[in-house]
Amino acid sequence: MQETRTISLSVNGEPSTIAVPVRQNLVDFLRDTLGLTGSHVGCEHGVCGACTLEVNGAMVRGCLMLAVQADGAEVITVEGLADSGRGADLRQAFIDRNALQCGFCTPGMLASALEYVERGGSSERSAIREHLSGNYCRCTGYQSVVDAVCDVIDGRAQS
Amino acid sequence: MKAAEFRYERPESLAEALALLEDTDLDATPLAGGQSLVPMMNFRLAMPGMLVDLSELDDLKGISEDGGGVRIGAMTRYVDLAGSDLIARRAPLIAMALPYIAHAAIRNRGTIGGSVALADPAAEMPALLLALDATITVQSSAGSKTHGAADFFLGMYETALEDGELVTAITIPAPAPHRRFAFYELARRHGDYAMAGVAVSATGAVGAGCTDFRVAYFSVADRPVRATAAEAALDGKAPMDGAEAAVAALGEIPFAGDLNAGIATKLHLSGVVLKRALERL
Numbered sequence: 001m002q003e004t005r006t007i008s009l010s011v012n013g014e015p016s017t018i019a020v021p022v023r024q025n026l027v028d029f030l031r032d033t034l035g036l037t038g039s040h041v042g043c044e045h046g047v048c049g050a051c052t053l054e055v056n057g058a059m060v061r062g063c064l065m066l067a068v069q070a071d072g073a074e075v076i077t078v079e080g081l082a083d084s085g086r087g088a089d090l091r092q093a094f095i096d097r098n099a100l101q102c103g104f105c106t107p108g109m110l111a112s113a114l115e116y117v118e119r120g121g122s123s124e125r126s127a128i129r130e131h132l133s134g135n136y137c138r139c140t141g142y143q144s145v146v147d148a149v150c151d152v153i154d155g156r157a158q159s
Numbered sequence: 160m161k162a163a164e165f166r167y168e169r170p171e172s173l174a175e176a177l178a179l180l181e182d183t184d185l186d187a188t189p190l191a192g193g194q195s196l197v198p199m200m201n202f203r204l205a206m207p208g209m210l211v212d213l214s215e216l217d218d219l220k221g222i223s224e225d226g227g228g229v230r231i232g233a234m235t236r237y238v239d240l241a242g243s244d245l246i247a248r249r250a251p252l253i254a255m256a257l258p259y260i261a262h263a264a265i266r267n268r269g270t271i272g273g274s275v276a277l278a279d280p281a282a283e284m285p286a287l288l289l290a291l292d293a294t295i296t297v298q299s300s301a302g303s304k305t306h307g308a309a310d311f312f313l314g315m316y317e318t319a320l321e322d323g324e325l326v327t328a329i330t331i332p333a334p335a336p337h338r339r340f341a342f343y344e345l346a347r348r349h350g351d352y353a354m355a356g357v358a359v360s361a362t363g364a365v366g367a368g369c370t371d372f373r374v375a376y377f378s379v380a381d382r383p384v385r386a387t388a389a390e391a392a393l394d395g396k397a398p399m400d401g402a403e404a405a406v407a408a409l410g411e412i413p414f415a416g417d418l419n420a421g422i423a424t425k426l427h428l429s430g431v432v433l434k435r436a437l438e439r440l
Binding site for chain 1: 161163164193194197198262351
């Protein structure tokens, strides 16, 4: 019998109280139990960034946090960002700039980029690259991702 | 992969945590930020029978003044160090190095105490503490004691921590007047573990000769190491004036190769990072 523990948390604004195996990673809980498959599972050791999501206002690795540690937390996944419209300009910029091809890295890339934009990051390309260094993309070569983030920062500065 | 099974505890007091950590039969292991322990568990390199989650222990969080220096609770996250004026003023070397410690999403969870207790030879923090002459406070149910950084890191993932002991705080002494700091590392990807890195501190006015050099390396040996012969070669000189002699003295380091680089490459890279750090001192 694996040990379980009941946790209460809010996921994309929806509260739930549910028993989770204590060994289950947060991203597996979101995908397998709640059916929120937007957060992707890549390397499972914190290197690729595909599972990056928001917990209590900070972007974290969903594979390096246990679901049981999210007890009492507010979790926002890429689905929640889409539903609320937060970061809509960033998603549009990814489309406009072709900042994805296969899309596997995109949910994590959006999460990391959104944190950078919302914290007032500069549109200097090297600074954007530094911030996104924890998210692997094997399709784009990153140029178009940096283009998209630049567009959003410039766009928000003008509006 | 996924972690093996374990018992999970989230104590609400330090005393309760320390009592739980006495369970050596279950290999009771503290869970701080989890940014190294959880991947090790996912790979089943670590399979503790009990995890003691420290996240509720607010006493272990926070940064405070300590006689001109600064005291950092073990559960203080990197992101909080990065946002701290006190760290920027009293421990500027740490502020300098923080952007190079993993990635933003990792710094949002990772803690200073976790890094210190793990003692990964490739990690920045142990070498920073060595360069800063920091002390590490550990506590068990029997009481607390302190270790100088030089006496704490004993080998690869090996520290002076004994069974049942927990790192509770790191104390960085007040910097001497005209104390200067520099940091440099070489990594394949920004935020990844460095192939070689160095933290340097010294006392002296800009452009003048400096004394009391501390040159602390990470990711070149089985633990963070000071290059004392290089320090002696630099003593009394302006940093760049002593650079060549210091680089020539690096053979004293007990280099160890890793997946990134062999011993000869580590020696070469150690010279490169030292010169670049001295340029920035």
